[in-house]
Amino acid sequence: MFKKVLIANRGEIALRIHRACKEMGISTVAVHSTADSNAMHVRLADESVCIGPPTAADSYLNIPAILSAATVTDADAIHPGYGFLSENANFARIVEEHGIAFIGPSSDLIATMGDKVAAKDAMKRAGVPVVPGSDGAVKTAADAVPIAADIGYPVIVKAASGGGGRGMKVVQRPEDLESAFNMASTEALAGFGDATVYIEKFLGQPRHVEVQVIADGKGNAVHLFERDCSLQRKHQKVLEEAPCPILDEATRQRIGKVCADAAANLGYRSAGTFEFLFENDEFYFIEMNTRVQVEHPVTEMICDIDIVAEMIRIAAGEEMSLRQDDIRINGHAFECRINAEDPETFTPSPGRIVEFHAPGGLGVRVDSALYAGYSIPPYYDSLVAKLIVHGRTRDEALMRLRRALGEMVVSGVSTTIPLHQRLADNPSFIAGDYDIHWLESFVATD
Ligand code: MV4
Numbered sequence: 001m002f003k004k005v006l007i008a009n010r011g012e013i014a015l016r017i018h019r020a021c022k023e024m025g026i027s028t029v030a031v032h033s034t035a036d037s038n039a040m041h042v043r044l045a046d047e048s049v050c051i052g053p054p055t056a057a058d059s060y061l062n063i064p065a066i067l068s069a070a071t072v073t074d075a076d077a078i079h080p081g082y083g084f085l086s087e088n089a090n091f092a093r094i095v096e097e098h099g100i101a102f103i104g105p106s107s108d109l110i111a112t113m114g115d116k117v118a119a120k121d122a123m124k125r126a127g128v129p130v131v132p133g134s135d136g137a138v139k140t141a142a143d144a145v146p147i148a149a150d151i152g153y154p155v156i157v158k159a160a161s162g163g164g165g166r167g168m169k170v171v172q173r174p175e176d177l178e179s180a181f182n183m184a185s186t187e188a189l190a191g192f193g194d195a196t197v198y199i200e201k202f203l204g205q206p207r208h209v210e211v212q213v214i215a216d217g218k219g220n221a222v223h224l225f226e227r228d229c230s231l232q233r234k235h236q237k238v239l240e241e242a243p244c245p246i247l248d249e250a251t252r253q254r255i256g257k258v259c260a261d262a263a264a265n266l267g268y269r270s271a272g273t274f275e276f277l278f279e280n281d282e283f284y285f286i287e288m289n290t291r292v293q294v295e296h297p298v299t300e301m302i303c304d305i306d307i308v309a310e311m312i313r314i315a316a317g318e319e320m321s322l323r324q325d326d327i328r329i330n331g332h333a334f335e336c337r338i339n340a341e342d343p344e345t346f347t348p349s350p351g352r353i354v355e356f357h358a359p360g361g362l363g364v365r366v367d368s369a370l371y372a373g374y375s376i377p378p379y380y381d382s383l384v385a386k387l388i389v390h391g392r393t394r395d396e397a398l399m400r401l402r403r404a405l406g407e408m409v410v411s412g413v414s415t416t417i418p419l420h421q422r423l424a425d426n427p428s429f430i431a432g433d434y435d436i437h438w439l440e441s442f443v444a445t446d
Helices: 011-023 040-044 063-073 089-097 107-114 116-125 141-151 174-192 249-266 296-303 307-315 394-407 417-424 438-445
Strands: 004-007 027-033 047-052 077-079 155-159 169-171 197-201 207-216 221-233 236-242 269-279 282-289 332-339 355-357 364-368 383-391 409-411
Touching: 004 011, 004 063, 011 027, 011 040, 011 307, 011 364, 011 383, 027 040, 027 063, 047 063, 063 089, 077 307, 089 107, 107 116, 107 282, 116 197, 116 282, 141 155, 141 174, 141 197, 155 174, 169 174, 174 197, 207 249, 207 307, 221 249, 221 296, 221 438, 236 296, 236 417, 249 269, 269 307, 296 307, 296 332, 296 364, 296 383, 332 394, 332 417, 383 394, 394 417
Parallel strands: 004 027, 004 077, 027 047
Antiparallel strands: 155 169, 155 197, 207 221, 207 269, 221 236, 236 332, 269 282, 332 383, 355 409, 364 383
């Protein structure tokens, strides 16, 4: 097992990784920008290294600085967390070339999954159901015409290097195809340096359901069931739950097995997530995430498995001890992403935290790097805490969610806690009756 792990991240996920390391007897190295000298992840780590100025491009994305920090502290491995360098295939490759373990998949599979066309193709071949669409990339607007006609309108043009909704264009009618194709391709080139696009059938009211897998790269893979992440605003998840409240048991077992088998087939190593659109009781693969995700705790709560610890054990070359038959869903979990933002306008609200009180009690977990007196810097993501609740049933988890939100205090900055309180009282949310567009209208009208 590793003696020392460098955590190439900040905030709550840096703490999350630190906690897994300490429970495994591993010492930790924090890296930080000059804006984060007083951050909790720096305070808790056994050692810390300043890697640059506040701007992420110069610090948390600074590959030479992070490698130097790992070298001077003699770290055996690097955990990238989420965001920043976590899905940068080049970073993973350079880390390995330095004789340091990258706590994640191989750089080749990160690269494959980063190319959405290659990812879909790999999944199709591995027996995963994908959204009907073009067979690979579509080169010109003229080529798109018969392909779109064949798929049937409406269609969606997507950037192969995309993600987060950028470079995506919905096309309702054939006469709009050429301009949409050119806009998507231009946006893709500007945003990702790659003009490649592909075309899919546009699904109108799907849910976003994703399956968590863990694999050891030696042909062993398990799934940890699914999360429903449909509650999003501007492609940012707001509240997630596990399991999906509208999925029947047979379909759940079937899609889980499909994903675990695909992960084993691909020789996938580490934790990974298969993202699907779910509509009319059918799953359609869209993308695979090759990192630990923000919302991984809802899965940990229902499966009683430490996903980050598993990632570390697997990166250290241990064979996976998890057995599919031992993994069961116990109850229900919700996660509220608490952002330092105005709950109405969603404009960021950085600044000094005056009071911080985390709720507690049975079935309540708070993953946060906040403390009273801490100043939230304006340079990074506005996520400041995750409130995760678990109950024996969805109803019990919901009661617990309201109770915990009522106890939580973050003063000095605005947060999205009031938004979560309104959500937790909303009849459609309570009924589990929502799709990927529902939250946008809830925020606009309610
Ligand atoms: C789609 C879609 C409908 N049909 N693909 C948005 C982000 C990107 N990762 C995939 N996205 C979508 N792809 C087809 N064929 C609708 C979306 C989409 C969406 C997906 C998941 C969660 C929220 C979303 C909000 C708007 C659009």
